[in-house]
Amino acid sequence: MGDVTEMKSRKTVNIESAAPDREMPDTRDAMGRPVGSRKTEVRLGREVQARIGQQLRSMYDQVVKEGVPPHIADLVRRLSEQDDGLA
């Protein structure tokens, strides 16, 4: 049925913000490839963006989870007990 083919061909097209003026499925680039795959690129872009955010936080949080290293805690404690005149 038409529905099934419709679903298949729409698989990579569910991007609300894909600008209509970019949807030119019949256009071909210099290599003869359909430029319609632009929409796939937009979707890939989003997935990559989500992954970038995730990896960035995961990298950062690994360090955050280590807490305050003992030598830093000592340093802060020492400095905060001192009279001024650290500089």
Add this chain to the structure above:
Amino acid sequence: MKLDPVIRDQVLATVPSLRAFAISLSGNIDRADDLVQETLLRALAHIDSFEPGTNMPAWLFTILRNLFRSEYRKRRREVEDAEGRYADTLKSNPEQTGRVEFQEFRTALEKLPPDQREALILVGASGFSYEDAAAICGCAVGTIKSRVNRARTRLADLLSIDSVDDFGPDRATRAVLAGGGRN
């Protein structure tokens, strides 16, 4: 005069995130450690210039960022030994993300211009608002926004090369291209 324990605790509470920022900036554990210590020395020596009730993390990040920048300018011609150190710490911390993928990500992050990298980290990882990030970097909010956007786009470019392989449509496209000579 001793340091107000409330202030001291605020400083300590910021240390984990400050270290993460330092490591993300420098890509090197030892340099990051030096940066954090130097930041704390300066901060506590000039604690009078911190207004209680204002944003302690932003204040400490600003000091660290400026230290890193002046050091970066001094060292920019020196050979980086960044590759080894941070990668070593990752080996002992195999988290959710696959290590290879993680390594790729870190490498891509290091390819970003420093302006873009710090903006992306401050907003995307440290969780600062665009306004705070702008104050930390001493630039306009719009500048931070555009740096973050450019950083994301650039990272996506650097990383999508691999992720495209995971998707059918592109394989299909390549298959068509491979057999294209017979058209």
